[in-house]
Every structure is written in structure tokens, then in C-alpha cells.
Amino acid sequence: MTKPSLPRRRRGSTLLCVILALPIFTAASHASEARVTLSIKNDDTQSLRCAVIFAHWVTSDIGPIASGESATVEMTRGPQPGALHIARFDGRPMMIENIICGAVKDWSNSLDQLPLTLVRDNPASTYQMACRAAPRVVCAPSPEFSGDSYANSSEGH
Secondary structure, eight states: OOOOSHHHHHHHHHHHHHHHHHHHHHHHHHHTOEEEEEEEEEOSSSOEEEEEEEGGGOEEEEEEEOTTOEEEEEEEEOSSTTOEEEEOTTSOEEEEEEEEEEESTTHHHHOEEOOTHHHHHOOOSEEEEEEEESSSEEEEEOTTOOOHHHHHHTTTO
16 A cells, blocks of 8 residues: 655655745855955065965955055954854855965065964954064964953964
């Protein structure tokens, strides 16, 4: 004897409801992500250029940043530990893999990574990095940053 097909339809309907509700849940989770601001200050005499690196060779340029000037990167902290995102043109988040900076005059020979571990692991919402070419770019938490939780987390690093 065969089983009636009605229970199968209900399971299929339940699955369809879950699939249709998924984008709503995903959109709601993006709205609750914490905003993070990273200021990159050029402490060198030459201009710097920085780039945000996303997956699949996608980049977004920052700068050039003139000597003594700063550029700001607005991000959100994702639900995954350490995840930082920037919104795409359509509002969906793109996960940041890295941020690199280099001297404008000798970009490929001077570029290096910003130390994003502090930004990824610390719950503060505002950060400032001071960068200089030495000859490769070196970026560190800026001494004039006043965020208590950020300053405390950088001790011993």
C-alpha cells in the first residue's frame, strides 16, 4: 500500500516557506551589524596610496593620502568573529580580506598590509592607524588615538 501524497506536499510547502523567508532573515542580519571607522593617517613626507582587498581580486582604492593627511574607511563588523565588510553598490556586504598601503612613487616595492587584527578582534568602533614608508610601509595604532579599549588592547603587540 502506498502512503498518501498529502504529507509530501506539506513538507515541500514548508521547505518553500523557509527558502522564501531566508532573504528576509539575511537582510535583517545586515542591519544589526556594528559600524566600524578606520582612519589611516599618513605620517610620512611622501603620499601614500591604500587599497581595500576583497575576495576574487576585487579592490577599492583609498587615496592618494598626502603627507600629514588622513583617509577614512567605513566598515561594518559582521556576525562572524573577525569579519569586516563594506557595502556593495546594491547594499550587500563584501568581506574585507585585507587593506594594503604603499608609497605612491614606488607602490609595488613599498606596499604592505595594515595590521587589522586589532580592528577585527576589538569591539571598539573607531580606530586610527599611522603609516609611514620605511622603505616598506609600516602602519601602527596612532599614538594620538584616544579610545581606551583600543589603546589597552594594543599593549604587548
